Amino acid sequence: MVFETIIKGRKKVAKGTCEITFKRPEKFVFKAGQYIQIAIPELLSPDLRGNSRLFSVTSSPDDLENIRVVFRVSTSGFKQTLVSMPVGATVQIEQAAGSFVLPQSPKQQQIFVAGGVGISPFMSYFNQENTPFEKGQTTLFYGNQNEESAAYVTELRAFAKRYQSFSLQELYERPSSEFFRRNAQMYKDATWWVVGPPAMVGVVVNGLQLGGVDQNNIITEPFEGY
Ligand SMILES: Cc1cc2nc3c(=O)[nH]c(=O)nc-3n(C[C@H](O)[C@H](O)[C@H](O)COP(=O)(O)OP(=O)(O)OC[C@H]3O[C@@H](n4cnc5c(N)ncnc54)[C@H](O)[C@@H]3O)c2cc1C
Known part of the structure; x- marks a missing residue:
């Protein structure tokens, strides 16, 4: 439609x-x-x-x-x-489309990884009235070139202050597969949601796989065209 x-x-x-x-x-x-x-x-x-x-x-x-x-x-x-x-x-x-649909009642810990404007679908989730922050532990890795280009970072910091179940990790260096391999080992049983330019999504997924995250627990939305 x-x-x-x-x-x-x-x-x-x-x-x-x-x-x-x-x-x-x-x-x-x-x-x-x-x-x-x-x-x-x-x-x-x-x-x-x-x-x-x-x-x-x-x-x-x-x-x-x-x-x-x-x-x-x-x-x-x-x-x-x-x-x-x-x-x-x-x-x-x-009409809206896509199978990248964030869960309303997550059963496991959720790890979100956003590259630049890849933050967009996560903001849609965070801004819901029935706040998702109280439904389980969520960690957001948010990568940008620098603070000035990090959209909504002030709101995200405020969420992290307000809700103990939400943690924000701001990244201002190009993320490496090694970084995500190490983090994968810490959050092995979590569900990973990865959004951003295709090259960035590739680097993150590679690290997660090397770190032993099950393929079924990695959900991606590459912004094709970037
Ligand atoms: C499922 C899905 C969801 C998406 N969601 C989003 C979203 O929420 N937000 C979003 O932004 N995109 C999103 N995208 C990607 C989006 O559809 C576009 O493909 C993308 O934004 C690139 O836009 P563009 O084609 O206008 O090219 P751009 O990359 O914006 O620009 C291309 C042109 O501009 C030139 N150019 C680019 N940057 C510069 C620069 N800094 N200086 C000088 N010249 C430059 C290039 O040489 C080229 O001529 C999504 C894609 C998919 C598949």
Whole structure:
């Protein structure tokens, strides 16, 4: 199903990183972790990859008014158009899709690994009204080039202060497989959820496998196109 909707707002959430809010159509449903396809009717500049992209939803499924997505701004015709379109402009979004659905009643410890804007699906989960932090132990490894480019890091630090069952590890160096191999041994029975650029996801998964994590306990969402 395709919905026509409008841009409600735009916000800088980190260095070179933009969050866009769309009006949530009444019949639009999704689960924390899923993504949407956004299509722009007319691009301002040409783009070899066309007029649509996939983005994970950042806002919570409980937010019935808004759908938010977050991305690094670049020179691509698609993103240049998206950051220039006025509030009220129309875009098309497809019904949410994807099997990367974060569990509402986790049975094991959850380890989340986000590279850059790969934080998006986890924010959708964290921002739910019925807070997931009290449902089990969650650790988030969050990798960015530096603090200025770490979207939502202030909110995440506040969650970590407030909930004992949530721990945040900020990483500001390129993660190595060795780092994740060592951590895999500490959290062998946890479920690992890994999101970010494909190369980063590959490095993390390699480390987890070397560290002995069962393949069934590694769930990934590579942001193809990065
Ligand atoms: C399931 C799924 C979910 C996804 N979710 C998200 C999401 O939540 N957020 C998200 O951002 N992406 C997400 N992606 C990826 C997204 O769909 C795009 O493929 C990605 O953002 C790259 O965008 P782009 O094609 O506009 O290219 P970009 O990589 O943004 O830009 C490409 C162009 O810009 C140039 N360029 C890029 N960076 C720079 C720079 N710093 N300086 C100068 N030139 C530059 C390149 O040379 C090229 O010309 C997801 C993908 C999948 C499959």
